[in-house]
Amino acid sequence: MESAISLTDKILLLREIDIFSDLSVSELAAVASVTEAVSHPANKVVIREGDMGETMFLVVKGTVAVIKNLESANELELDQIDSGDYFGEMALFENQKRSASIRTLSASEFLVLHKAEFNEIVHEFPEIALNACRVLSDRIRRLHARFTSTD
Numbered sequence: 656m657e658s659a660i661s662l663t664d665k666i667l668l669l670r671e672i673d674i675f676s677d678l679s680v681s682e683l684a685a686v687a688s689v690t691e692a693v694s695h696p697a698n699k700v701v702i703r704e705g706d707m708g709e710t711m712f713l714v715v716k717g718t719v720a721v722i723k724n725l726e727s728a729n730e731l732e733l734d735q736i737d738s739g740d741y742f743g744e745m746a747l748f749e750n751q752k753r754s755a756s757i758r759t760l761s762a763s764e765f766l767v768l769h770k771a772e773f774n775e776i777v778h779e780f781p782e783i784a785l786n787a788c789r790v791l792s793d794r795i796r797r798l799h800a801r802f803t804s805t806d
Contacts, residue, residue, distance in 0.1 A: 660692040674790045689772035694764045702757040708746030717763025725756035
């Protein structure tokens with residue numbers, strides 16, 4: 656369900672999310688202008704594993720669970736994502752099915768960024784995509800280090 660957040664508030668929210676934190680005000684405004692504010696009650700499936708991805712979600716309020724094998728005997732919670740973080744970002748860069756499901760653990764509010772709008776704004780502001788790639792690359796390096804550490 657859609658909720659109302661002003662453009663200024665969206666910019667302030669985006670500035671606090673690491674994938675956008677290094678952007679200029681004009682770049683933040685471009686992203687903010689194409690995001691959609693939505694809210695979901697607790698225990699709502701927001702993304703379903705296996706569906707095609709076309710959106711990224713920025714968590715404004717609430718907590719969500721990252722789940723493999725949703726609603727099966729093998730259901731496994733991989734992680735929890737809280738306010739100020741994001742999920743679904745790879746959908747902006749690739750045409751792949753979702754690798755996990757996302758279910759709200761509490762009433763949650765999101766800013767949703769669709770792939771088509773993201774592609775439009777990066778033509779005018781390529782630094783948005785470059786910054787996102789830097790942040791995602793760093794995230795992959797940290798994950799890799801966690802699994803290859805010999806500590």
